[in-house]
Amino acid sequence: MNEVLINIENLSCSYEKGFELKNISCKFCRGELCGIIGPNGSGKTTLIKAATGLMKIKSGSIEIEGKNLKSLSPSHIAQKIAVVMQENNYLLEMNVLDYVLLGRIPYRKSFSFMPLKNDIKIAVEMLSKCGIANFANRNISELSGGERQLTHIARALTQNPQIIFLDEPTNHLDLAHQHQIMNLLKSLAENEFICVVVVIHDLNLAGRFCKKLYLMNNGELISSGTPNEILIPNILEEVYKVKIAIQTDNINQKPLIFTPL
Amino acid sequence: MMRAIDKRNILILLFLLLLLAIVSILSIILGSENISLNRFFQILTGKGTGIEKNILYGIRIPRLMLALSIGASLSIAGVLLQAVFRNPLVEPYTTGISGGASFAVSLALVSGLTKIFGISALYLSAFTGAIFVISILYLLYQLKKIKNINTLLLTGIMMSFIFSSLIMLVMALSKVENTHSIIFWLMGSLEQSRIQTSLFTIIISIFLFLIVIYYFHELDALLLGEEAATQLGINVRNSQIKFFLVASILTACSVTISGIIGFVGLAIPIIMRKIIGTKHNYLLIASYLGGALFLSACDLISRTIIAPRELPVGVITGITGGIIFLWTLFKRDKS
Numbered sequence: 348m349n350e351v352l353i354n355i356e357n358l359s360c361s362y363e364k365g366f367e368l369k370n371i372s373c374k375f376c377r378g379e380l381c382g383i384i385g386p387n388g389s390g391k392t393t394l395i396k397a398a399t400g401l402m403k404i405k406s407g408s409i410e411i412e413g414k415n416l417k418s419l420s421p422s423h424i425a426q427k428i429a430v431v432m433q434e435n436n437y438l439l440e441m442n443v444l445d446y447v448l449l450g451r452i453p454y455r456k457s458f459s460f461m462p463l464k465n466d467i468k469i470a471v472e473m474l475s476k477c478g479i480a481n482f483a484n485r486n487i488s489e490l491s492g493g494e495r496q497l498t499h500i501a502r503a504l505t506q507n508p509q510i511i512f513l514d515e516p517t518n519h520l521d522l523a524h525q526h527q528i529m530n531l532l533k534s535l536a537e538n539e540f541i542c543v544v545v546v547i548h549d550l551n552l553a554g555r556f557c558k559k560l561y562l563m564n565n566g567e568l569i570s571s572g573t574p575n576e577i578l579i580p581n582i583l584e585e586v587y588k589v590k591i592a593i594q595t596d597n598i599n600q601k602p603l604i605f606t607p608l
Numbered sequence: 609m610m611r612a613i614d615k616r617n618i619l620i621l622l623f624l625l626l627l628l629a630i631v632s633i634l635s636i637i638l639g640s641e642n643i644s645l646n647r648f649f650q651i652l653t654g655k656g657t658g659i660e661k662n663i664l665y666g667i668r669i670p671r672l673m674l675a676l677s678i679g680a681s682l683s684i685a686g687v688l689l690q691a692v693f694r695n696p697l698v699e700p701y702t703t704g705i706s707g708g709a710s711f712a713v714s715l716a717l718v719s720g721l722t723k724i725f726g727i728s729a730l731y732l733s734a735f736t737g738a739i740f741v742i743s744i745l746y747l748l749y750q751l752k753k754i755k756n757i758n759t760l761l762l763t764g765i766m767m768s769f770i771f772s773s774l775i776m777l778v779m780a781l782s783k784v785e786n787t788h789s790i791i792f793w794l795m796g797s798l799e800q801s802r803i804q805t806s807l808f809t810i811i812i813s814i815f816l817f818l819i820v821i822y823y824f825h826e827l828d829a830l831l832l833g834e835e836a837a838t839q840l841g842i843n844v845r846n847s848q849i850k851f852f853l854v855a856s857i858l859t860a861c862s863v864t865i866s867g868i869i870g871f872v873g874l875a876i877p878i879i880m881r882k883i884i885g886t887k888h889n890y891l892l893i894a895s896y897l898g899g900a901l902f903l904s905a906c907d908l909i910s911r912t913i914i915a916p917r918e919l920p921v922g923v924i925t926g927i928t929g930g931i932i933f934l935w936t937l938f939k940r941d942k943s
Contacts, residue, residue, distance in 0.1 A: 399839055422841030430839045439831060440886045449832070452825050453841035460889050461614070506840075 349376040352510050352542045353398060357407035360397050368393055368566045370407070375510065380536040380543045382553040384577075385563035386587055391546040394563070395432075395512045400424050412509065425453035429503035431496075431513040443490070443498050444470060444483040450505030466505075473504040477531060493524030500531065510542045511535070517552060525549070529556040550604045554578050555596075562586060578602040617890045620883060624897040628676075631901060635672045635908045636664065640916040665803075673806035674798050675907040675921075676900040678862045679872055681813040683899025685855040685862075686873035687880075687892060688820060691827045692851045693761050696881075699874035700859040703764035703852075704745070705738045707771030709863040712737025714775050714790045718782045722789075727800060730793070731864050738860030741767055742853070749849060757834070757848055795920040796869035798907050805865050812861050816854050817896055824888040827851065831886060869922050871929040872899055879936045902929065 353375040361367030368390050375381055383391045396402045398409055400416055409416040411427050419427075429450070439446060444467075451466040462470075474480045477497045482490065487498060496516055503511050513532070517525040533556050536543045547553045553560055554574040561571045564586045570577060583591045583604070592605045637643045641663060643651070651660050685700040700706070716722055716733035725732075745764060748754040754763060775794075779787045820827070826847045829837040834844045862869070880894040906924040913919060 396835070401835055401838055420841075421838060421843055425839060425841030428839070430836075432835060432839075440881055442885070445885070445887050449825075449828055449840065452829055455825055458822050 349378045351375070352377050352412055354410040354413075355398065355407070356410075358397060358409060359405045359407055360393075360402050361405060362393075362402075366390070366393065366566060367405075368397060371568045372407075373561055373568060373571060375542045375544055377509070377542050378536055378540045379558045380533050380545070380556060381559045381561065382557035383544065383546045383561045383563060384548070384550060384553050385569075389563040389586075390566040391563055392432075392514050393566070395430065395514055395544070395546060399428050399430050399512060422453045425506060427508060428510045428512065429506040429508035431499045431503050431511070431516060433514050433518065439487050441487055442484050443474070443479065443487055443501075446487050446498060447474060447502045447505050450502045453506060469507070470501070470505050473501045476504065476535075477501040478527075493520050493527070496520065496524070496528060497531070500528070504535070508541065510544065513543070513545045515546055515548060517547065517549060525552060532556070550578060550583070554602045554604065555599060574602055578604060617884055617894075621890070621893055621897065624894060624901060628897055628901045628904070631905045631908060632672055632676070635675070635904055636668045638908065638912050639663075639668060640911075667801075670803045670806040671798055671801040671907070672904060673803075673810055674801040674866065675904040677806065677809040677813045678798065678866050678869065679876075679899040679901070679903025680817070680896045681809065681858040681862045681899070682869065682873035682903075683876040683880075683895040684813070684817055684820065684892065685858040686877040686899075687888070687895045688827070688851040688855040689873075690877055691830050691888070692848050692855075693757060694831065694833065695761070696878055697874070698761065700855060700862070701868065701870065701873065702761070702768065703856065703859070704741045704767030704771065705764075705856055705859045706863045706868050707768040707775075708737035708741030709734040709860065710737070710794060710868065711771040711774050711778075712740070713793050713867075714778045717789045717793070718778055718786050731805075734864040735860060738856070738863055742856040742860065745856075746849070746853065749852075760852070793867045796867035796922040798866050798869075798903075798921055799918070800865065809861055809865055813858065813896075816858055817892070820851065820854055821889070821892050823847070823850070824892055827888040827892075828886070869903065869925060871922075871925045872903055875929045875933045876902055879933060882936050 351374045355374070356372050358371040359367065359369055366388070371394065383394060385391055393402065397404065400421070411419065411424070416424065447470045448462050448466060451462065451469065471480065471483065474483055477500055479494060479497050479501060482494060482498070487495065490498060500513070500516070516528050516532070520528065529552055532543045532545060535541055545557070557574060559571065560574055560577040562569045562577055562582065569586060570582060578593060580591045580593055589606050592607050594603045594605070595601070596603045633648070637645060637648050643660065643663070647656070647660070650656060651664050656664065682700055689698045689700065689703065690696050712733040713730055716729050721729040721733065745760060748763065749760055754760050775790065779790055826842050829840045829842045830844070830847060837844050837847070876899045877895050880891055880898050884890045884894045903925065906928060907921050909928070910919040910921045910924045
């Protein structure tokens with residue numbers, strides 16, 4: 348097994364009234380693209396929030412590279428973990444490069460009116476990595492959904508994180524963009540050797556691209572394992588409450604999920 | 609790639625500075641008694657008569673300084689509040705601070721305190737009223753009775769409504785001359801400019817401006833939302849309350865000295881954001897200069913358009929500001 352970057356043990360936490368995560372234990376490792384799957388309201392996004400210090404932990408622990416999350420300052424956490432949450436509606440009158448440069452905020456040590464040369468270099472490098480270097484001077488509000496998602500990923504990468512969490516990064520995207528994003532995330536995990544964790548609803552995409560899947564339901568982690576171990580009709584039917592059929596994709600040898608009428 | 613955009617922004621800032629210099633000189637030489645440009649420089653080098661020196665140093669320069677600093681303060685307060693609440697419709701007077709100040713002033717006028725202690729009673733009561741509202745909002749937020757920033761905004765709006773009604777109650781129960789004084793104060797004015805008050809507001813506005821420009825990256829992060837800002841390593845609650853307090857103090861000082869001058873804190877940040885973008889390093893400077901420029905230009909118009917009589921400056925800020933605002937809005941949409 349690769350080096351463990353996040354170790355979550357017996358984690359329980361809840362919103363003030365209502366929903367809670369119950370006794371969750373899991374490990375996310377370097378160089379892996381992991382998928383968190385499960386029905387709406389199963390606690391996937393809440394798990395991301397807890398793992399990034401946005402929620403108070405009731406019991407259990409979260410360790411980032413062996414250090415307790417509680418002992419780390421917000422900027423220290425931001426240097427280790429970057430998050431791409433679901434698309435925010437607020438339209439920024441900002442060009443793509445300026446937006447991506449926001450990812451350098453956790454590294455700011457003293458006042459500098461203009462971005463540092465090194466920060467610009469990193470931002471441009473991340474834009475190239477995401478294939479959007481030619482958008483640097485475009486206004487972020489003029490981009491299409493897919494281009495914007497790539498911009499958010501470039502911003503997250505500019506934080507130089509060890510771990511990236513993405514909440515439904517392929518939502519509302521066409522087929523080509525879905526594959527572009529998932530391929531990018533896979534290559535980030537395998538070639539850049541960082542840990543990429545995606546919350547994802549499309550089980551076929553999850554099965555095809557993720558190395559490991561975590562299935563959640565009602566705030567609990569039901570099971571985890573490789574796509575072939577998790578994407579099994581009786582497990583999925585119990586969680587999603589619909590009839591499910593699975594075939595193996597002849598080309599990739601990955602599971603293909605159907606909901607027969 | 610990056611430099612081309614920065615150059616544009618820097619040119620805009622230089623242009624604003626140039627306009628500000630022109631309007632400042634015009635404000636000093638024009639008025640009920642015009643002074644020629646030559647004479648102006650002569651007075652500056654000490655060659656003017658006593659009356660001319662008095663007009664320049666006793667009246668016009670303090671008034672210009674007041675217009676510049678109040679315009680800049682309200683505009684910066686608007687930028688801060690719009691970023692903190694992530695809402696471009698928030699302005700310094702939305703937060704209830706001016707309501708508190710106005711109510712306190714109306715009480716001071718009705719109770720006769722101003723007749724005994726003069727203008728200082730007006731300043732003291734306005735500042736007390738403003739600080740009272742700020743303290744209540746701050747305490748409710750720190751004691752977590754107000755849990756999120758939107759509730760803080762709604763609480764401020766409701767306090768504004770309550771104070772407006774209380775002011776109407778005071779007006780309904782008081783004598784006609786007091787009602788006139790209250791209405792006059794509510795219209796806002798830069799007439800009470802003395803060198804001490806002008807210097808005070810300029811120092812406060814520059815000092816607080818320097819503080820917020822140091823933290824401009826936090827304002828950028830706040831625009832992304834509370835969660836995203838936290839995930840960039842910002843202590844969101846601390847940031848929000850810091851900027852809220854700075855905006856409140858700027859508003860309290862402005863309201864205390866010049867009454868309620870509308871529109872600057874709402875429109876200037878929006879117009880500047882359209883022209884220069886959302887990045888707060890440039891936006892804060894542009895808004896500071898833009899606010900100062902706008903209010904001093906409006907004051908110049910209000911003093912000269914029907915000279916020797918004066919129009920309330922709020923009338924000019926509303927009309928010219930509204931037209932500039934609509935022009936910026938439609939120009940941008942067209943493109």
